[in-house]
Each structure stands twice: as structure tokens, then as C-alpha cells.
Amino acid sequence: MTTTVMASAATTSLAFFAPGGVTAGRSAARLAAPPRHRRALQLVRAQQTSDDGAPNKPAAAAAPKKLGLWDALAFSGPAPERINGRLAMVGFVSALAVEAARGDGLLAQAGNGAGLAWFAYTAVVLSAASLVPLLQGETAEGRSGGVMTADAELWNGRLAMLGLVALAVTEYLTGAPFVNV
Incomplete structure (x- = not known):
């Protein structure tokens, strides 16, 4: 060519x-x-x-490339940051809601183990819901549009991860829950 x-x-x-x-x-x-x-x-x-001098025709829409499970879960794969971000968003909102409702701080919630079963269930469901479309060849970028873009989801997840760490550090340094009821 x-x-x-x-x-x-x-x-x-x-x-x-x-x-x-x-x-x-x-x-x-x-x-x-x-x-x-x-x-x-x-x-x-x-x-x-092409080699004979004729212009090439554009290729038809290529079928999406299906990833294997280990390719999707690789360190540089599409799944880890997205799954961790989604879990952090749910965890940050849940931690603040439980603090406001019961008065227990994040460290107290993690220490008593009452929400451990809910956390494990949520992690399994969100991980499966995130992996199935990837394994079928879909991308988050292909499904995003308008205000809810794939980049916005990544940034919200990153900020939620930082928010959980900041919530834990603030509670540890002050000795009191962030939301004082």
C-alpha cells in the first residue's frame, strides 16, 4: 500500500x-x-x-473487539479503575448516609463489621455489572453521551476515592465522625 x-x-x-x-x-x-x-x-x-494504484474503500464498521477476563482485569485494562471508582462512589455516599442516620463514623462502621455483608454483595454485583459489557465487546466510551460521559464517571470515581480517604483521615485526626448529629 x-x-x-x-x-x-x-x-x-x-x-x-x-x-x-x-x-x-x-x-x-x-x-x-x-x-x-x-x-x-x-x-x-x-x-x-492499494499496490495497483486504486484508492482503498473505507472498511465497514468493524465488530467490537471482545476482551478476555484477564485482559479486562489487567493493571492497564479498562475494568479496575472503573470498578473501583463505582465502588468508591457507592461507598462514599453510603458512609455519609450511615453517619447522618446513626452517628457512626466511617472507622466505627468498618470496625463493627455490620455492613461487611452489604459491602461484599455490592462489590460482587457492581463488578459483574461492569465486566459483562466489557466481555461482550462494549466500551464505556461508546455508551456515554451528553452530560454522563465516560470521563466524567472516571473523575467522579477518582474524587470519591479521595473523599473516602479524606473522610477516614479527618475522623482519625478529630476523633469524631465527619457528620456530627
Whole structure:
């Protein structure tokens, strides 16, 4: 395959020719030179061609690539940060709700183990719900639109992770729950 590039550009000469020869005077240069604020329009087109010189047709929409479980869960895979972010968002809101309802801080909630079963159940359900579309070849970017974008979800998850850490550190340093009832 070869790539053909066609370019067109307006060019200007460096010397100004007068009927009697080349002139370098200022007045002749000002009259003959194009204004400096005008730029030449450049148009570049690239087209991929096959070996016989015929242009290639665009490929039909490719089927989404299906990931294996270990590819999705790899350190640089699409699942770990998204799953951790989703769990952090649920955990941050739940921790604040329990603090407001019962008065127990985050560390007290983690220490008494009352919510451990709910946490395990939520982690399994959210992990499965996040992995199934990835294993079927869908991406979060392909399903996002409007205000709810894949990038917004990642940033909200990151902020929720930081919020959980800040909540735990604040409670540890002050010795009291963040939401004082």
C-alpha cells in the first residue's frame, strides 16, 4: 500500500522583477510584494491506495473487539479503575448516609463489621455489572453521551476515592465522625 499526498500552495517570489531587471528598492518592493498578513492557503490531501494504484474503500464498521477476563482485569485494562471508582462512589455516599442516620463514623462502621455483608454483595454485583459489557465487546466510551460521559464517571470515581480517604483521615485526626448529629 502506498500513500499519495497532493499539496497545493500559493508561492511568492523572493526577488521583484522590473522591466529593466531586478530591483531591490523599498518602493518597488512595497508595490510588488503581497501584504504580510495574507497567508498562502495550503491544502493537503492524503489517500491510502492499494499496490495497483486504486484508492482503498473505507472498511465497514468493524465488530467490537471482545476482551478476555484477564485482559479486562489487567493493571492497564479498562475494568479496575472503573470498578473501583463505582465502588468508591457507592461507598462514599453510603458512609455519609450511615453517619447522618446513626452517628457512626466511617472507622466505627468498618470496625463493627455490620455492613461487611452489604459491602461484599455490592462489590460482587457492581463488578459483574461492569465486566459483562466489557466481555461482550462494549466500551464505556461508546455508551456515554451528553452530560454522563465516560470521563466524567472516571473523575467522579477518582474524587470519591479521595473523599473516602479524606473522610477516614479527618475522623482519625478529630476523633469524631465527619457528620456530627
